[in-house]
Structures are given as structure tokens and as C-alpha cells.
Amino acid sequence: MKRLLLQLFAISSVMLMAAGAYGSSRPRYGGTVRVLLHDKVMSIDPLSEEDHPAERDRLAALTFETLTEIDAQGRVRPRLASSWHADTAKRVWQFRLRLANFHDGTVLTAADAAASLARSNPGWKYSALDRQTIAIEAPSPVQHMAEILALPKYAIMKRQTDSNGAVVLVGTGGYKLTQWQAGERAQFTANDDYWGGRPFADAIEFQMASSLREQLMDRQLGPYAATELSVDQIRTVEQNNQTVTLSRPTDLLAIVFLQTESGERPGKKPVDQRVREALGLAINRAAISNVLFQRRGTPASGLLPQWLTGYEFMFGGATNLDRAKELRADAAAFVVIRPITLAYDFSDPLAKLVAERIAVDAREAGIVVQPYGESHVNSRAARASINADAVLLRVPLASVDSSTALAARSDDLGLLQASNLAILGATRPEDLFEIERKMLEGFRILPVAHVPQVLWLNNSAHNWQQLANGAWQLDQLWVEGAR
Amino acid sequence: MLKTALKPWFCALLFLFLPAASACQQDASSVPSMAAEFVQLVLSRGGSPSAVSVTFQNQSSLPPDAQEALQNAIFNAFRNANVRLVKAEQAVADVQITFSEDWQGHVWIANIQQGSSSQLVIKKLPRQQRALSSRTPTLTIRKISVWQQDTPILDFYQDNQNLLVLEPGQLSLYSSDSGQWRPRQTLGIPHQHPWPRDVRGRLEVRGGEISAFLPGARCSGKISPPSLDCNASDDPWPLDQGQLVAFFSPRRNFFSGLLAGQSAGASVVPFFSGATWQIGDQRFWLFSGIDGRARLFQNDLTSPAATFNGWGSTLAVVHSTCGSGWHVLTSAPTDTIRPDSIQAVEITGREALPVSAPVDLPGAVEALWTAGNYSQVVNGVMQSQISGKYEAFTLTVICNQ
Numbered sequence A: 001m002k003r004l005l006l007q008l009f010a011i012s013s014v015m016l017m018a019a020g021a022y023g024s025s026r027p028r029y030g031g032t033v034r035v036l037l038h039d040k041v042m043s044i045d046p047l048s049e050e051d052h053p054a055e056r057d058r059l060a061a062l063t064f065e066t067l068t069e070i071d072a073q074g075r076v077r078p079r080l081a082s083s084w085h086a087d088t089a090k091r092v093w094q095f096r097l098r099l100a101n102f103h104d105g106t107v108l109t110a111a112d113a114a115a116s117l118a119r120s121n122p123g124w125k126y127s128a129l130d131r132q133t134i135a136i137e138a139p140s141p142v143q144h145m146a147e148i149l150a151l152p153k154y155a156i157m158k159r160q161t162d163s164n165g166a167v168v169l170v171g172t173g174g175y176k177l178t179q180w181q182a183g184e185r186a187q188f189t190a191n192d193d194y195w196g197g198r199p200f201a202d203a204i205e206f207q208m209a210s211s212l213r214e215q216l217m218d219r220q221l222g223p224y225a226a227t228e229l230s231v232d233q234i235r236t237v238e239q240n241n242q243t244v245t246l247s248r249p250t251d252l253l254a255i256v257f258l259q260t261e262s263g264e265r266p267g268k269k270p271v272d273q274r275v276r277e278a279l280g281l282a283i284n285r286a287a288i289s290n291v292l293f294q295r296r297g298t299p300a301s302g303l304l305p306q307w308l309t310g311y312e313f314m315f316g317g318a319t320n321l322d323r324a325k326e327l328r329a330d331a332a333a334f335v336v337i338r339p340i341t342l343a344y345d346f347s348d349p350l351a352k353l354v355a356e357r358i359a360v361d362a363r364e365a366g367i368v369v370q371p372y373g374e375s376h377v378n379s380r381a382a383r384a385s386i387n388a389d390a391v392l393l394r395v396p397l398a399s400v401d402s403s404t405a406l407a408a409r410s411d412d413l414g415l416l417q418a419s420n421l422a423i424l425g426a427t428r429p430e431d432l433f434e435i436e437r438k439m440l441e442g443f444r445i446l447p448v449a450h451v452p453q454v455l456w457l458n459n460s461a462h463n464w465q466q467l468a469n470g471a472w473q474l475d476q477l478w479v480e481g482a483r
Numbered sequence B: 001m002l003k004t005a006l007k008p009w010f011c012a013l014l015f016l017f018l019p020a021a022s023a024c025q026q027d028a029s030s031v032p033s034m035a036a037e038f039v040q041l042v043l044s045r046g047g048s049p050s051a052v053s054v055t056f057q058n059q060s061s062l063p064p065d066a067q068e069a070l071q072n073a074i075f076n077a078f079r080n081a082n083v084r085l086v087k088a089e090q091a092v093a094d095v096q097i098t099f100s101e102d103w104q105g106h107v108w109i110a111n112i113q114q115g116s117s118s119q120l121v122i123k124k125l126p127r128q129q130r131a132l133s134s135r136t137p138t139l140t141i142r143k144i145s146v147w148q149q150d151t152p153i154l155d156f157y158q159d160n161q162n163l164l165v166l167e168p169g170q171l172s173l174y175s176s177d178s179g180q181w182r183p184r185q186t187l188g189i190p191h192q193h194p195w196p197r198d199v200r201g202r203l204e205v206r207g208g209e210i211s212a213f214l215p216g217a218r219c220s221g222k223i224s225p226p227s228l229d230c231n232a233s234d235d236p237w238p239l240d241q242g243q244l245v246a247f248f249s250p251r252r253n254f255f256s257g258l259l260a261g262q263s264a265g266a267s268v269v270p271f272f273s274g275a276t277w278q279i280g281d282q283r284f285w286l287f288s289g290i291d292g293r294a295r296l297f298q299n300d301l302t303s304p305a306a307t308f309n310g311w312g313s314t315l316a317v318v319h320s321t322c323g324s325g326w327h328v329l330t331s332a333p334t335d336t337i338r339p340d341s342i343q344a345v346e347i348t349g350r351e352a353l354p355v356s357a358p359v360d361l362p363g364a365v366e367a368l369w370t371a372g373n374y375s376q377v378v379n380g381v382m383q384s385q386i387s388g389k390y391e392a393f394t395l396t397v398i399c400n401q
Helices: A002-017 A053-063 A112-120 A215-219 A232-240 A271-284 A285-294 A321-332 A348-362 A402-412 A419-423 A429-443 B001-015 B020-026 B030-045 B062-081
Strands: A031-038 A069-071 A074-080 A079-088 A092-097 A126-131 A133-137 A158-161 A165-170 A175-181 A185-190 A201-205 A226-229 A243-257 A340-345 A369-374 A390-393 A444-455 B051-058 B095-103 B103-114 B118-127 B139-149 B153-158 B163-167 B170-179 B182-186 B204-205 B207-213 B217-222 B226-232 B245-248 B255-260 B271-279 B282-289 B293-300 B304-306 B315-319 B328-330 B342-348 B351-354 B360-361 B363-371 B377-384 B392-400
Touching: A031 B207, A053 A158, A053 A175, A053 A185, A074 A079, A112 A126, A112 A158, A126 B392, A165 A226, A165 B304, A175 B207, A215 A232, A226 A232, A232 A243, A232 A348, A232 A444, A243 A348, A271 A321, A271 A429, A271 A444, A271 B030, A285 A348, A285 B103, A321 A429, A340 A348, A348 A369, A348 A390, A348 A444, A348 B182, A390 A402, A390 B051, A402 A429, A419 A429, A429 A444, A429 B118, B030 B062, B030 B103, B030 B118, B062 B095, B139 B153, B139 B342, B153 B204, B153 B377, B163 B204, B182 B226, B207 B226, B207 B342, B255 B271, B271 B315, B271 B328, B282 B328, B304 B351, B315 B363, B328 B363, B328 B392, B342 B363, B360 B363, B363 B392
Parallel strands: A031 A201, A031 A226, A340 A369, A340 A390, B051 B095
Antiparallel strands: A069 A074, A079 A092, A092 A133, A126 A133, A158 A165, A175 A185, A185 A201, A226 A444, A243 A390, A243 A444, B095 B103, B103 B118, B139 B392, B153 B163, B163 B170, B170 B182, B204 B207, B207 B217, B217 B226, B245 B255, B271 B282, B282 B293, B293 B304, B315 B328, B328 B342, B342 B351, B342 B360, B363 B377, B377 B392
């Protein structure tokens, strides 16, 4: 009995003392949340071409809302739409809008939603059935329409023109964009009239392209509530009992060959398919994950990670140097094998290390890979003008719904539109597996690793939610020391 | 035969690993039925072969003994479907089954090889949430679930015949019918402006008269015939069976600190929740301040007798026959996006002593309000992080002697 009492007291003491001076649970209002971003965001338009779309989407989510959202458990939830249903073929969907206002005070209508969505996906038809109901008609069945409409690109907004002729985007979200210096700074202020209630924080400020040198040296975030970290910075911060949160391994690091046999880029010869396959077999993915990503990443053999689908292991991905050499020799009998130029994001030191490691592995199979840094590898438009044979891309995970994630990844990687139609119509996991398998056929895409998103959080920031796909959910965010 | 033999240990083994966990207690056949369903899918995709060879692979966190139990269930399902299990060289089809998993549950994959053609079956099974644990206490908090729903619950009231659920936009009335709550009527709560985020509300029912308090609004009505009339109002809210009455900030989620009722004119720091009780001639008040500190007042409200750090922001007082007879039930100091717990604390002198083990909850405690004729019950509301549902529940305290 005495032992039990001691145990009980120990448990209770931990519970009552855990939070130190500050207890918490009910959020508190007020204060400004300051966040450091690693990269520059040039626009918060979810439809803009951006080098760092994941960061753009994080900012955009504060001010623009989608009809639906995916919660931390992967469930689709109402957002601007309060309910929805589809016909039996899942081709025509109807969404009922809740009562919400744009930041300019006008009421959100089905016509507004239709106009906004038509920009996001011109391939579907939109009609306002009444003031609050929008119908979306797709040419073929879309099994996961509600999940797809949670993607940032389907955010509902009004596009207006200001007195200078510049386009102004007006959203409905909990925060209003009040200051914007592209690539440098953004400030979002609480929307007092938000349909879901005013956010707790008065404002959220983002400072972009931050070096973190000072914070890492001090091992303190100082006045900042949060910042992104790369995997190699975790250890420094963790050693000082700071709060570091890692998402699951979400981002796909993959080699994408820019020219294929179908000849999308005139005047550029594709790398022989056998050489592409050989390179895939030569890469030591386990070493990249274990050493370069310090066991925080996982080797990638598919486009979607094992934790999301449960079937990535079926794509193989093991190193096989003997087979790689055979394929290389086979190719050499028919074509001249030239060095492969591999462009990587020059602002990402880890991408450089991975590209160099790939070059070392490739050499083992007799393939020459020449890595070099490029400034805009992540932008699809900019990629078109890159003179490399391949790029090493880091692609965020857009959704925790497998089919939506695969459709978005297919889009990001510039794969065929036909794949997307098949993905949207897929009803079973095995259909998605088969589609993914076909996407990897031809070795135009060589998955290398799945990498987590890392966040360094100040203890004064509460309810900062990092979703399984690395996205931030800041709906309930609040900071200490404010009233 | 096998089903019977498997029953006791099968469920025990799979309890933590398969969705059969809760079902095992009621129906031991659920895992075999999942296996049967999977096998039926395999057979229909494989063209109903008469004889198959089956091999297994484990890519999941399933331990070897649980895997063996599953394999047996699948073998049994093939036999029940009149399919012979044979060696590969005698088989019409080779079935390779892999137990894998994703972030939400288990993934069973069958690769069916027939000559040069192959078919794939992938079946996803949700992972069962772990049963909630309540550690052995010296004083036990007993939690009884009353109602669950997808939409937010602010407060509730129940008696033998009626359940009233206060929601941000409506008051839902349910009637008892053979032990089940059946919807009876929904009464709207109109409001001009959006509710504050983390909206809160208070429901009081006395003699069939309803009083509902929401930020900047007050509703009055009757249970029978059901009626509710709402108006903009800054009336103070009753916190603790009418013993404590306080003004609520209409655009925020806390009480302003200005008290009414028996303590009219007194003010304390703004607080999220408060309680009061009397032992002999001593009156106590306890408030969880919005600065994260809980403040205890004894006999007068001018200055706190003690301040406690590290408490959660939701508390309520409950009366029992244990100890001093009054216990504070308090939530844990966790963020609202994480699991929470409730623990009983007894105030002795100026000390707060934990007198129960924490009761773990799968989500944040949204509300705790003292209820019952003798304050012997606390009505609670929480939102489960796992299911996303809101749950109304009652808490009582049981002495452990």
C-alpha cells in the first residue's frame, strides 16, 4: 500500500509539475507569433509557380481556406463546405457552403467558389445551384473529391485588382495578410469576424530566408516561436533540451530525368533507359538514409512512403551493383554513354550531399554522374529551361490520403495527365499500387529517400500542430505571455 | 473446433495488434471473419482455385506469435472455403501473403500467382485504439460516458427522462427510451456574430426550466413543452450550482474575474474555471487563472491563500464521503491538441495533494461543471483526438477503503 501511494504521488507530481510555471490547456488570446522560414516565398497564391511550394502553402493556409480539410488523423472534415454528396458514379459532386465572409466583408457565395475553383482546375465544370450550393462535374469519376478539394491549390479566393492594377487575393481565413514583402517578410493579423471565431494570436509574422546561425549558436529560439530545421541540424538543438518535432518521412527526394524517349524536350537526347535503371540499382539508399539523413529518413522505392500506403516495400529498391553493371554494359553495346548531369537545389546543403553520394554510387556501376547546383529546380516552369539530364527534386507530400497524394505527386513530377485520371477513378488500394508501379516503369523517376519535415518549437508556443504530411495546422495556435 | 480452441489466447495475442481488440470481448469470431473476408477476396480475384499454396511474410510490427495466430486464421478460412492447402508444386495458384501496415492500421497484401499471370489483393484494416487505462488509485474517479457526437458539446444536463445537449448553435433534447437516448427536439440558438474560438457555454436546468449561457447571449426556456428564447445578454454565468456566479468575456474564452451572486462586487484575476465549497465554517474558492496559475482563496476574496502552478485550466469541485468530502477534479497542463487527463486533488491547509491517479483521456477536456443535487457529480466534455468526436461524460469519486 505504501509503495502504491508513493507511485501515485510520483505520477501525480509529474502531472502537476510537468508544465513548470505555466500550466496550459485552454488557449489564451493575444500576442504575436514570430516564425523564421528557411526559404523565400515570393507569392502566397497557391496557383503560383514557386520554388518552395510547401512554404507558400503554409502561409496561404492562414488566409485562404479550402472547402474541406484533412485532420491530423487523416479524416476529411468540413471547412468552407458544411456538407457534400456525390451521385452514384462519383462524377457529379455537390458542396453546401457555410455562411462565411471574405476579408473585404462580402459574403462567400457558390458563384465565388465556382469562379475560384475554375482557375484551380479548368478541367471540371462548376455551377452555382443556389447561393450556397456548388456543383462540380468531372468528365470521369472522382472517388476522393472531398479529399482532393482539401489540397491548397483548391483554396477559395477572390481575385481583385487594386488601384495600381495589381492583383489582390482575398480569402476567408482566420488571418488577414496585412504586410507582404516578397521573399522577406509577411505579417498576418487575426480576422475578428472569422466564421470559426477570432484566432487566439493577434498576429503571425514570418521572416524568410533566415540563416539560423544566431539561434543555433545560442541554442535558443529567442523571440521566435518556431523555425524549420534541416535533418542535420537536429542534433545541435536536441542536445540543449529544445523542442524539436519531426513529421513522418514525408518529402520525396527523387531523381527525375528531364528527357525521355517520348522526346518532350527537342534537341536533348534522353539518357538510355537501361542506364537510368542501372543508376537506380546503383544508389545505396540505405546509406543515404542512415548517414546523410541520420536515420531520420527512409529509403524510397516508391513515390509514396511505406507508412502511408503499406505497400511501398513491394517496389524493391535494394542496391544491386552486379545487375547495374550488366545493364550499363548492355546499353554500352548500343549507345554512347555520356556523363549524366544532375542538377540539385543549390540552397539545400543536404541535396548537394545526396547528389554527390549518388555520383559516388553511380561510379561503382561505371556511370558518370556530374552534380551541380541550380537555383530553381523545384519550379516546373524553370525546370523546362534547365540544361541538365536530370534533377534531384524534393517533393512535399500534399495529402495523407493516398490517392490525393499520388495525384499531387504525379502533378509535381510532371507525369502524364492520364495517370491522374486513373488515380482519381481508383477505388481500391491495389489499383493505386498498379498506377504507381506504371509511373515508375521506364525509370524516368528514381525515388531515393523519404525525408521528414523538422520543426524547432519554442516552449512558449502552444497547439502548433504538425500534420502527418508535415503541413502546419495553426488554427488553435496561441502563445504564452499574452492577454 | 479450431475456432473454439483459438478463442482464449487468440484474442489475448491480437488484442494490441488488430482491430479485433474490442470485438474479442464480445465475439471471438471477428478475426476469423476478417480472415475469411480476405480469403474470399483472394479466391474471387484468383478465379476460385481448388488448391493453393500459401506463404507468409511480415513487413509490419506484428510479433511472431500474433503473426502465427493470423496465419492459422487464414489457413482455416481457406479450408472453410473448401480450398485445399498444398505444396507449391501441386497448387493451382501460389498465394504470397504479406502482413504490412500503414500509419492508420494493418495492410494485408496477397499476391496470387497463376502461371505467368499475377493478381494483387490489398486489404486495409483500421488499427484499434488502445483501451484507456486508469491506474490503480487510492481514491477512484469513475467516468461514465453519456453521449457522443461529431459536433461540439458545450455542456449537458441529464435526469432519468431527459438529456439536454448544449451546442454552439442549438440545444438538442433527447428522451429516454428503453435505455437509449432518442432525439426529441432541437431548439436553435440564433446569434449575430461568430462565436469566439474555443466557444464555451453553460447549461442549467431547475424544475424543468432551462437557462443556457453562451458568450454574449442568454437563453431561457422549458423542457416541456420544449421552448427556448435567446437574447443578447451579459448576464453572469452560474459556475458551481449557483454558489459561484461570474461574468464571462463575450468575445473570449474566459471569465473576466468580476463575480456576482453571493460574491457580488468582488473580483479576481481573469480565469478559465472556478469552484467553491465549504468545510465547516471555512469557505474556499479556487480559480484557474488565464496566466496558468490556480489561486486558492480562503474565507475572503481579497488575496489568494495559495497559488498552484502547473495545473490544467479546467477544474470543478465534487463532493463525496471520502477524506475531507470535497475534491477538486482538474485537467492536466497539456495543449488542447494532445491527450488529457483528470486527477482529483484535495486541498488541505494551503497544500493541494493529489488523491487519485490521473484518468487518461484520449483528447482535451473541454469543460468540467459541478452537477447533481449535492455536487456529487461533475459533468465533463472532451474531444477525442482519435475519433474526433465530442463526448459528454459524468465523473464521480469513489472511496477506496
